[in-house]
Amino acid sequence: MSLIRNNPVAMYLQIADRLRAEITEGAYEPSGQLPSESQIMARFTVSRVTVRLALQQLDRDGLIERRKGKGTFVAGKQVRHQIDTLRSFHESLKVQGFDATMRIVELTAIETPSAFIPLFGTTCALLERLHVVNDEPIALGRSFLPAFMSELEREIAEQQPTYALLKDKAGADIVSAEIAIGARAVPPRITSLIGAAENAILLVLERSSYFETGACAEKSEFFIRPERYQFVLGSRMPDR
Incomplete structure (x- = not known):
């Protein structure tokens, strides 16, 4: 015009x-x-x-x-995460056309937290990554994974989403996940990493994902700046 x-x-x-x-x-x-x-x-x-x-x-x-x-x-463009679709956090950014990258904060083998010992044994891998959109941190992802995942190359772990990493190393697909979403205050280390105010209340997504064998593939938490993120759930009327 x-x-x-x-x-x-x-x-x-x-x-x-x-x-x-x-x-x-x-x-x-x-x-x-x-x-x-x-x-x-x-x-x-x-x-x-x-x-x-x-x-x-x-x-x-x-x-x-x-x-x-x-x-x-x-201004203030929000990221949308379709929680009724089985998709890793990083993938949900990429499919929307965002310039999304990941930065390794921690990748190591640790003693498994007591609550997760039945899932991973006495040793597991800890993977922490900062999720960045257009050079701005929006979330920190913390994943407890099977111990063999601690052998990942850092360069690969910065490029591939969690589900792809698990499939490559375990040779099995992720077929289901349980997700819970809440909001809470978190330690200053986390708010500092994602550029939030020290006493900020962050969105927290907790996710448990499972292989087709039924074994637990990961227990993850994502600490998210709420002003930049929005969860979306689709729904439809049941067939009659």
């Missing part, structure tokens, strides 16, 4: 209004990323200065975030 060139409203404000309406309508879901300056220039046949003025207006209005080297994004 072309601009009204002789409109007394400056062209950059017209562009800002168009983009504002599209943001409200969800046109830039799921990633929340707006077109580049060059793409907006070509769309409206205007100069880069005009485009930058429009984006500055949206920035002042708190509608967008401009990330150096990454582009322009809808």
Whole structure:
């Protein structure tokens, strides 16, 4: 749609209004990323200065975030996790188009917490990873895994989601999971790692996953910044 060139409203404000309406309508879901300056220039046949003025207006209005080297994004874009789909935490970020990465915090063999000894024996693996979206930490994942998982190469553990790692090492698929979601205060170490305020209340997702044999594959907790994350549960009417 072309601009009204002789409109007394400056062209950059017209562009800002168009983009504002599209943001409200969800046109830039799921990633929340707006077109580049060059793409907006070509769309409206205007100069880069005009485009930058429009984006500055949206920035002042708190509608967008401009990330150096990454582009322009809808402000406060939330990650959505479809909890009725069997999908690892990292995968749920990637399928939405986010620039999602993982950073190893801890990967080691430990004495199994007493509650998990019936599942893993006296020794298990501890894998802690920081989940990062567009260079911003949003969650810390802590997984207790079978002892052989402590032999993972750190580079691989930073690239592959938990379910893929388990399948590769155990040679068996994850076929089911039990999930519980709550909110609570956590130790300062965790809030510091994910950039939350020291006394912040975080979302906590607890997950137990199982191989097709029925054996427990993992017991995990994800400590999540609530302002950046949203859980979604689909439902349907039963057949009659």
